[in-house]
Amino acid sequence: MTGRFSVSNLGARYGRAVVLHDVALPALRDGEMLGILGPNASGKSTLMRRLTGEMPGPGDILLDGRTQREHGREGWRRAVAAAPQTPPAPSALMPTELMWSTARALGLALSDAELAARIEGIFDELGLGAVALSPLATLSGGKRQLVGLALALVRNPTLLLLDEPTSALDLHWRLAVLDLVRRRLRAQGGLVVAALHDLDLAARYCDRLAVLHEGRVLAAGCPAEVLTPDLLARVYRVEAEVSADPEGRPVVRALRAIDPGKGD
Amino acid sequence: MSEREATLLNRFTRIKRRRVHLAFALALGLIAVFLLDLSAGPAALGLGDIVRGLFDPGSLELRDRIILWDVRLPDALIALAVGAALGLAGVETQTILDNPLASPFTLGVSSAAVLGASVAIVLAPSIPAVPDHAILPALALLFALASGGFVLLVVRVSEGSRETVVLFGIALVFLCNALTAGFHMVAEAEAVQQIVFWTIGNLTKAGWAEVAMVFACVAVILPFSLRHVWLLTLLRGGEAHARSMGIDIARLRTMVILRSSVLAAFAVCFVGAIGFIGLVAPHLARLMFGEDHRLLVPGAALCGALVLSAASYLSKALVPGIIIPVGILTAVVGVPVLLLLLWRARRRA
Numbered sequence: 001m002t003g004r005f006s007v008s009n010l011g012a013r014y015g016r017a018v019v020l021h022d023v024a025l026p027a028l029r030d031g032e033m034l035g036i037l038g039p040n041a042s043g044k045s046t047l048m049r050r051l052t053g054e055m056p057g058p059g060d061i062l063l064d065g066r067t068q069r070e071h072g073r074e075g076w077r078r079a080v081a082a083a084p085q086t087p088p089a090p091s092a093l094m095p096t097e098l099m100w101s102t103a104r105a106l107g108l109a110l111s112d113a114e115l116a117a118r119i120e121g122i123f124d125e126l127g128l129g130a131v132a133l134s135p136l137a138t139l140s141g142g143k144r145q146l147v148g149l150a151l152a153l154v155r156n157p158t159l160l161l162l163d164e165p166t167s168a169l170d171l172h173w174r175l176a177v178l179d180l181v182r183r184r185l186r187a188q189g190g191l192v193v194a195a196l197h198d199l200d201l202a203a204r205y206c207d208r209l210a211v212l213h214e215g216r217v218l219a220a221g222c223p224a225e226v227l228t229p230d231l232l233a234r235v236y237r238v239e240a241e242v243s244a245d246p247e248g249r250p251v252v253r254a255l256r257a258i259d260p261g262k263g264d
Numbered sequence: 265m266s267e268r269e270a271t272l273l274n275r276f277t278r279i280k281r282r283r284v285h286l287a288f289a290l291a292l293g294l295i296a297v298f299l300l301d302l303s304a305g306p307a308a309l310g311l312g313d314i315v316r317g318l319f320d321p322g323s324l325e326l327r328d329r330i331i332l333w334d335v336r337l338p339d340a341l342i343a344l345a346v347g348a349a350l351g352l353a354g355v356e357t358q359t360i361l362d363n364p365l366a367s368p369f370t371l372g373v374s375s376a377a378v379l380g381a382s383v384a385i386v387l388a389p390s391i392p393a394v395p396d397h398a399i400l401p402a403l404a405l406l407f408a409l410a411s412g413g414f415v416l417l418v419v420r421v422s423e424g425s426r427e428t429v430v431l432f433g434i435a436l437v438f439l440c441n442a443l444t445a446g447f448h449m450v451a452e453a454e455a456v457q458q459i460v461f462w463t464i465g466n467l468t469k470a471g472w473a474e475v476a477m478v479f480a481c482v483a484v485i486l487p488f489s490l491r492h493v494w495l496l497t498l499l500r501g502g503e504a505h506a507r508s509m510g511i512d513i514a515r516l517r518t519m520v521i522l523r524s525s526v527l528a529a530f531a532v533c534f535v536g537a538i539g540f541i542g543l544v545a546p547h548l549a550r551l552m553f554g555e556d557h558r559l560l561v562p563g564a565a566l567c568g569a570l571v572l573s574a575a576s577y578l579s580k581a582l583v584p585g586i587i588i589p590v591g592i593l594t595a596v597v598g599v600p601v602l603l604l605l606l607w608r609a610r611r612r613a
Contacts, residue, residue, distance in 0.1 A: 054507045073510055082508040089362070089502035093555035096276050101497035101556070106509060116273035123272070132272055133279065135554075136501075151505060161508075 003027030005159060005191045010059030012046050012215075019046045020215045023059070025193075026208040031185045033192040035206030037199065037226075039236055042212040044195040045085060048163045051193060052082045063159055063191075077106060081157035085164045085195075087144035088151070090137040095128060095147045098136070099154050106155065122150045125180055127173070141168040149177060153184075160184075162194035166201065174198070178205045199252045203227055204245075211235055224250050233258060283553050290552065290566050294344075297573045301340045304580040307331050334471075342470035342534065343576040343590070344569040345478035347541055349531035351568020352482065353524035354542030355549060355561055356489060359496045360520040361426045362503070367542035368528030371429070371521070372411045372436030374537040377529065379440040380407030381462045381536070382447040385455050400462075401474070405533035411436055412525025419518050426517070465538035465591025467576055474534040481530040485523050486565070492516065493557040500555045538591045540598030541568050548601070551608075571597065 006027040012020040020043050028034055038044050049055040053068055053076050061068040068076055088098060099119045103110065110118065123129045126146045131139055136147065145168040152160060160181070166174040181192055182205060196202040202209055203223040210220040213235045219226045227250040232240040237258045243251050270278075302318075303311045309328055317324040317332045324332065353368040368374070380403040383389070394402050415433055422428035448456050495516055499506050506513055532538065545568035546560075552567075553559040575593040582588060 049508075052508045053510055077510045084504040084508045086502060086504040088505055089500065091500045091555055092550060093497070093500045096272060097497060097554070097556050098501045100276075101494045102501070102505075102509070105494035105498045105511075113273060116271065116276065120272040129272075133275060148505065151501070 004030050004064055005193075006060075006062045007051070008060050010047070010050055010057065010061065012043075012050050012055060012057040014046075018215065019043050020050065020057070023047060023212070023215075023217050024220070025210050025217070026220050028191050028193075028208065030189045030191070032207040033181065033185060033194065033205060034208045034210065035202035035223075036193065036195040036210055036212060037202055037235075038195075038212035042235075043215040044212055045163055046215075047212065048082060048084070048161055048193075048195055051159075051161055052080060053077075078155075079158045080161065081152040081155040081159075082161035083149045083152040083163065083165055085167065087141060087148045087168060088136055090139070090144065092135045092137060094133050094135060095123070095139075095150070096132045098147065099150060102151055103154055108155065118156075119150075119154060122153050126150055126177070142170060142173060145169060146173065146177070157190070159191045159193065162192065164195055164197060167197060174201065181205070199227060199232075203250045203252070224248065227252060280556075280559075283556075283559050286552050287559055287563055287566070290563065290570065294566055294570045294573065297570055297577060298340055298344065301343065301573050301577040301580075302332070302336050304577050305331070305336055306585060309336075338470045338472055338475050339467045340573065340576065341475045342478060343467050343572045345475060345482055346467075346531045346535055346538060347545070347568035347570070347572030348565040349478060349482050349527040349568070350538070350541040350572075351545030351549070351564040351566070352486065352489060352561065353527040353531070354568070355546035355557075355564035356492075356496065356520045357524045357542070358546050359499060359557070360517050361430055362499075363426070363430060364547070365543070366430065367546075368524045369537070369539065369542055370437070371415050371433035371525070372440060373408045373525055373528040374532050374539075375437045375440035375444070376411030377404040377408040377532045378459070378463050378537050379444050379447075380404040380533075382444045382451075382459050383407070385458050385462070386447045386451045401533040405529050407440075408529030408533060409525065411440070412522070412529060415521055415525065416518060419514065419521055423514050429517070429521070461589065462536045463591075464589040465532075465536035465594070466589045467535050467572075467579075468587060470534055478530050478534065481527060482565070485527055486562075488519070488523060489561050492519070493561055496520075496557040496561070497555060500557075536589075536591060538572065538594055540594045541572055544598045544601055545571055571601075 007023065007025040010020055010023040026034060036044050036047060050057055051061060063071065063079060071079060096119060103115050123132050126149065128143065128146055128150060131143060136144060149165055166177055169177060178201060185192060206223060208221065209223050209226040211218045211226060211231060218235060219231050227242055229240055229242055232238055238254045239256050239258055241253045241255060245251050299311060299314060302314045303309060309331060313324065313328065314332065317329060321329050321333060357366045357368055358364055381400055384400040384403040391399055414436065415429060418432045419429055448459065495511065503513060546564045548567040549560050549563035553563040572594065575590050575597055579588045579590045579593050
């Protein structure tokens with residue numbers, strides 16, 4: 001078997017508006033991370049919702065040789081966990097309570113002590129230990145986004161889906177979160193699909209990239225193949241220079257926005 | 265063990281334990297208020313007589329025994345049952361609609377019940393197999409359940425959108441109020457007074473059958489609510505997360521609104537549209553138990569029972585010899601409590 005995860009012919013629509021057309025993603029091997037790039041409204045979040053299974057539609061999503069349907073609702077829920085872009089709501093709930101109720105509502109087979117240890121370990125890695133028992137409403141947006149990630153991690157999924165996991169984070173945590181995700185892949189295997197805004201982070205942390213534009217995949221492959229000045233001009237409408245860092249990964253320097261009137 | 269060394273589990277357990285103790289204290293408070301409520305009334309029956317009469321009815325004189333067992337106990341018990349039903353319905357509705365101002369009443373259940381009561385009072389229809397004195401509660405119940413049915417239909421059609429549900433509920437309130445006002449226009453003065461009196465809410469007409477029905481309703485529904493406590497807690501983290509976990513929110517919303525409508529319908533059909541319990545009890549419970557629905561759900565039922573029991577006591581004790589309709593007191597007690605809570609929440613934020 002070449003890959004653990006592949007996606008082909010994926011479609012999605014809201015009412016009559018088709019938002020994903022025949023999307024195919026690069027196949028992933030164990031321990032790999034796929035970055036989904038694309039400007040706003042290109043279909044990244046919709047793609048994520050198709051992958052979580054919360055949105056129906058045509059297409060084949062294959063994980064470990066079985067389709068999403070063959071996994072069944074329960075099986076998919078066990079194998080796949082997502083951190084949506086919206087962080088957990090600012091309620092009086094404590095992060096620990098939210099983690100606990102998630103684990104129990106989804107029926108994770110862990111004793112109280114095991115569950116507490118797992119939650120504590122995740123909180124320590126994400127710097128949430130000090131706010132583990134504070135109301136979510138008192139946490140910053142960045143901290144709440146980290147709680148959102150923790151909610152996905154506590155389920156210990158085979159496939160981890162991240163929708164803009166670093167959008168509310170400061171520079172330190174942007175890197176720290178992606179480091180953590182990579183570390184987890186190295187240590188225990190598994191797969192990650194992350195929708196990302198930041199091209200350099202995507203190039204640095206992902207093994208494969210796919211670029212969405214108006215619901216279609218315009219380019220897919222390894223970062224150096226995908227991130228070219230031509231593509232950036234077409235998809236992001238910017239004039240950009242692409243150089244390589246010492247390890248050969250592309251580094252993007254956007255120069256200026258291409259005049260909207262003259263774009264395609 | 266210092267705070268630093270304590271493991272997360274220890275600290276979490278300590279918080280939970282404190283909340284469980286609080287729940288026990290609340291239950292004790294409820295018993296105390298209940299006894300107080302039993303002891304209040306025109307006839308001079310002291311607390312001692314009450315407690316003795318509860319455990320050994322034969323020890324009381326016949327007159328006192330009748331007062332205790334046929335008048336005061338049904339009134340006091342229906343206060344508990346109605347309060348618990350409204351607290352329970354309120355907390356679930358607020359969570360499922362993610363709206364701190366929601367209550368079963370904002371979904372139109374009580375307005376529909378008032379409309380049903382108005383129909384019964386003004387048209388005085390006779391329904392086969394329903395005795396005359398039961399027609400009013402029967403129609404109130406029927407209308408309340410029907411309004412709940414409409415809301416459920418909207419939940420289904422809108423695929424569980426909470427804005428649509430709240431909007432429709434408010435529209436339903438206006439519609440029922442308008443129709444009730446229509447009945448006011450055509451009704452005799454006496455009937456209008458009766459409608460108004462029913463609208464305010466009044467515990468003193470309950471008998472043992474009514475008590476049993478409301479208690480049975482709570483007893484049947486509570487276990488279903490308790491089965492959803494993890495999901496409801498999880499939902500407080502936001503809909504996006506719950507959906508990403510593959511949780512069928514439309515289905516959960518349908519179940520909760522069904523439960524809340526039935527609870528509220530049974531709660532108000534015998535005692536009238538008692539306001540504010542469904543709104544305030546969940547907030548009181550949230551202050552004590554936080555958002556963990558394992559304690560919040562039963563806690564809101566306890567708080568509802570406590571507030572209505574306290575209002576029932578005050579309705580008899582405030583002006584000796586006069587029973588103020590309890591609905592007036594729940595609002596008079598409820599509004600300051602609500603303001604206090606809002607003020608505290610603001611200060612904390």
